[in-house]
Amino acid sequence: MNPITVQDLLDAGKHASLTGSVLSEWAEKGTPKQREYLHGVLVAEHESRLESRRQRLLKAARLPAMKSLTGFDYSNVRFPDDYGSHPLESLDFIDRAQDLVLYGDVGTGKTHMATALVVAACQRGIAAKFFTTSALVMMLRRAKEEGRLDKELASLAKNQLIAIDELGYLPIDTEGARLLFQVIADGYEKRSLIITTNLEFSRWGTVFGDDNMAAAVIDRLVHHGRLLQFRGESYRVKNALMK
Template sequence: MSETTDTAAGGRRGGRTVSKSTPDEVMGLACGLPLTRSVLRSVVADATPGQLGVPADLFRAENASRMESRRARLIRSAGFPCVKGFDGYDWGMASFPADWGREQLMDLGFVDRAEDLVLYGDVGCGKTHMAIATGMLACERGMPVRFFTASSLVMRLRRARDENRLDAELRTIGRARLLVVDELGYLPIDIDGARLLFQVIADSYEKRSVVFTTNLEFGRWGEVFGDGDMAAAVIDRIVHHGRIVRFRGESYRNSHSLMK
């Protein structure tokens, strides 16, 4: 037989010298040495099935580590106020459209299609929780997400404009696949802030999904934007590629309050 199996002391296998190495030596060789396809192809071609197990395990572990690091990085950069998932979520107060429900929400197909979602209804019924959980799910699947309250987004945009970096800020926000605008209508926004908010919404149209949470019906969005025409333009874009999930019920915070 031409193949030598004495690899422990350093032999030859398939024309390639196989040497015994220590773990520290392997770690030293691996640091700062990204593999090229040509080298990897050559090594794999000469390896036996048994020898392929170790690098296969290595690459699986590396891919898993990179995916986990990316998920953690996306969650950190999203700006969620807290960590909330769908485990234990109370779906009873959410009313979905007839042709679109929980499964469609959680498969995130609407994000792939750059469709919008309005979570509308009573205070304390799970709108923000659903928005955060949806954003967390998107991050776990490798999608960039940004989360803002409407007022914090306006303040961020105003500060960027005053510092002559509004375009850069809009580009940063625009890298998200999913944008969450929480508490739209909870705090008043002046006309200047409304124009900045409109700029983000208009720029997102058919490019990325926007999830809004609000306790205001569409007919009152003019109060938010201070301009009926601007509100109508926003609503027109949302309705074109969007859906409404309605929330009704007693506030979770009130029902679980210690002050009884």
């Protein structure tokens, strides 16, 4: 019998989808060293698949940049009394389909935090997306014009976390406000939202062009959500070349 070559193993691996009964049978046949080798192969294959999934999710997340919460300066952030950086970084809010509103001054880390949380979710195998408010509205409007809005909304619904950045920075027309409301309403108690804004809740009516619609959005967010307040000097101004 000819010895098994590396190519033989690669060819066999292309067709392998191992069942418990097959693994049990061959594990029983093997010597301790062979079982150790087989275990190493299976663990390596599992890690490879996880890494491939992480990379696919990061690519699909529409991230503006790769950010991390490692070394993040929380001195500008005021947390609710029952919350803090440790549960935030554990992503427990995603497991519970809870929401976060990151509100406060420009340049104090809201977008950085939102981006880093999306990155962290993807790295843990959780499907997540990042949008600026204007980009999300534009995408939904285009989908509606092309008759595929339901398909686009169904695609968004596959994500456990959606970050909507810069709410209130640019005006939204009535149609855009309704489309944005639909995303927020559809996600209620099903998935998590992160919204960054420099507008207090009392001014959200100016974003949606309708106080009742804004009230309905806020009602959903506060029910299972937390408000993180950002205060301080803009990081970009503090470190600007132009003084």
